[in-house]
Amino acid sequence: MKANVYVTLKNGVLDIQGRAVMDALGSLDFKELKDLRIGRFMELEVDAATPEEAKARVTEMCKSLLANPVIEDYRVEVAE
Amino acid sequence: MKANVYVTLKNGVLDIQGRAVMDALGSLDFKELKDLRIGRFMELEVDAATPEEAKARVTEMCKSLLANPVIEDYRVEVAE
Known part of the structure; x- marks a missing residue:
């Protein structure tokens, strides 16, 4: 079973990496960019009997x- | 307008970070984990007249x- 995990910095936590990339894009003339935050995205393949079990284990x-x-929030999505 | 960007390693490119995290989860007794790949996830806020324009600029x-x-693939999703 496939699961996706999205990990993002909590609101209010300064995203230094995102700020640096935003500044770099600004100097490349992407002036329309107003905000950019960077997180991690993980694709997992797990053995589980049901989607609910997969979600519970990935949350663990x-x-x-x-x-x-x-400092981070996470979200788990089970794909199939 | 909000846009999400997902950047993942291409198939066939060894994901060393993912392998290390998978091994660590294995030693924490998550034996059901069969594969794990790590990518980046970016949340952008851009000024654009239409979703199509936002998507084109974020793709740029x-x-x-x-x-x-x-070595990487990317996917752009415009949220609203």
Whole structure:
């Protein structure tokens, strides 16, 4: 079963990498860019009997290792 | 207008970071994990008259800076 995990910085946490990329795009004349935030995107393949079980296990993985709950939010989507 | 960009390694390109995280999850007893690949996820806010224009400009940004076309694929989604 495929699962996607999206990890993003919480609102209010300064995204230094995103700011640097935004400044670089500004100097490349992309003046229409108003905001840019960078996160991680993970594609997982897991063995599970049901989508609910897959989602629960991947959520456990996020809590254990994939995300930093202090400054990051995560979202789990099970694809099939 | 909001746009999301997903940047992933092309198939066939070894994902060293993903492999390291997969091994770490394996040693945390997540044995059901069969594959894991890590990419980047970017949330952009752009000024544009139409979704089509926003998509075209964000695609330009990907080509100019956000993705490495040699080893990465990217996907642009305009949200509203």
